[in-house]
Amino acid sequence: MxxxxxxxxxxxxxxxxxxxxxxxxGILSNGNSGEMPGLTLSVGAPIADGPITLESGKVYEMEITADGSAELALTGPDFFRAIWVNEVVVNGLEIRPFGLESVEFDEAGEMEIEFVAIKPGTYELKIPGSTGDTQRVEITIR
Structure with missing residues (x-):
């Protein structure tokens, strides 16, 4: 024995x-990560430089920066349902949510959302109540 x-x-x-x-x-390995441009929340400024394309099955880190010019949110329930959120990091605190629908900044700050793109399609993230094209970003998952 x-x-x-x-x-x-x-x-x-x-x-x-x-x-x-x-x-x-596996899926969270370094070799499976993709690059995603940062997003900015600021009154009258574009959220991103243009449309964003992601690959299904890859890990991404979405960095969101707010300049504090106003209390601003970023909403996109369809996008957040098409990804698997691993963690949200705010001021060094890691949050592992079951899911997201939107995030909001009451003041200047940064947030990182690590996720895996899952469901192919075209989605949008936008500042709620805004109508300008620069106040939204189109994200395509291939």
């Missing part, structure tokens, strides 16, 4: 050493 237990222990330690050597695998 002791040789079997010893063999299992050696096998497990070899597996753990290999995992440490190669890093994490």
């Amino acid at each position: 002791k040789p079997i237990v010893l063999g299992l222990a050696l096998s497990l330690s070899a597996s753990l050493a290999a995992a440490h050597e190669y890093g994490f695998a």
